[in-house]
Amino acid sequence: MSDDRTTSTIEEPRLTTRRTTPRRVPRLVVAAPLLGELEEDTGVTLEMEYEANADLEGQYPDGPEYDLAWLASDRSFQLRVQDSEGRLTRPESTPIMRSPVVVGLEPDIAEKLREAAPEGRISWADVADAAADGTVRFGMADPRRSDTGRAALVGVATAAAGTGRALREGDVSCDRLRGFRSGQTLTAPSSRDLIAAHLSNPGDTNALIAHESELLSLTGDDRLDEPLQIVHPDDGMVLSDFPLLLLDQKQRSAYGRVVDWLLGADTQRKLMERTFRRPVNQDVEPSEPLRASVGNALSFPTGCPSSSN
Numbered sequence: 001m002s003d004d005r006t007t008s009t010i011e012e013p014r015l016t017t018r019r020t021t022p023r024r025v026p027r028l029v030v031a032a033p034l035l036g037e038l039e040e041d042t043g044v045t046l047e048m049e050y051e052a053n054a055d056l057e058g059q060y061p062d063g064p065e066y067d068l069a070w071l072a073s074d075r076s077f078q079l080r081v082q083d084s085e086g087r088l089t090r091p092e093s094t095p096i097m098r099s100p101v102v103v104g105l106e107p108d109i110a111e112k113l114r115e116a117a118p119e120g121r122i123s124w125a126d127v128a129d130a131a132a133d134g135t136v137r138f139g140m141a142d143p144r145r146s147d148t149g150r151a152a153l154v155g156v157a158t159a160a161a162g163t164g165r166a167l168r169e170g171d172v173s174c175d176r177l178r179g180f181r182s183g184q185t186l187t188a189p190s191s192r193d194l195i196a197a198h199l200s201n202p203g204d205t206n207a208l209i210a211h212e213s214e215l216l217s218l219t220g221d222d223r224l225d226e227p228l229q230i231v232h233p234d235d236g237m238v239l240s241d242f243p244l245l246l247l248d249q250k251q252r253s254a255y256g257r258v259v260d261w262l263l264g265a266d267t268q269r270k271l272m273e274r275t276f277r278r279p280v281n282q283d284v285e286p287s288e289p290l291r292a293s294v295g296n297a298l299s300f301p302t303g304c305p306s307s308s309n
Contacts, residue, residue, distance in 0.1 A: 068246060091245045092245070092246040100237040122233060138184055139194050154298050272287060
């Protein structure tokens, strides 16, 4: 499933005619083939609509009436809740999968950065410096609309702060972020759109910043001359947990059935195989490509850096 936002409609077939709709992430589209099994096993029909909108602005609490939202991360939404001065409340939320935001580099660029990095371990700081000097030309989703883009800015800002603690608003170095952003040659509303643009014009970039799962899905794509090497930055990563949010309290029973089904070992295994995302169910062993350590988990500050930094 995906990094932006998810919308869907929940309905209990043959029990009620009421249709409800949750919101969903474009990256979650790969899980759509499992929805038939969900209905068969739980009696709940989940209809999805895809949109790049990390904080549900214009959708919650106003806008189309969706029952659920399935996001790559609810970090941006929680910042919006914090800033609402009590006007918004946090809905029930359950993590379904996990995937860190990482860097995919063309092999020659990855080798160049490893040769210069201490012990060959590439950091966000190394990526930012290489972007500033023109070595790295990267694609990244729009931080104003995608948590993936914001997560990359958090990584660079944390590296620039050099405090060894969770990033605070006052730690953000605008100069370092501007240098990093100067190396960006491709953007899109969502990571799904970003990857599509990269595959259409591969010569425009030599790096992509996206979820590990999305970069793994590119393996074997014949539109690339050679696969990108996935780098897990040594100074930490932001981890997305693809939460399912309950927006309509009347659908609590259906929500519970959907969550239980999604967290079951069999479904978690299928989601891992289809989406390249890490299971949250501890009974499911991650596949070999998903065993790399995510190291230090980076956190969004209260005043998260945006595209204007």
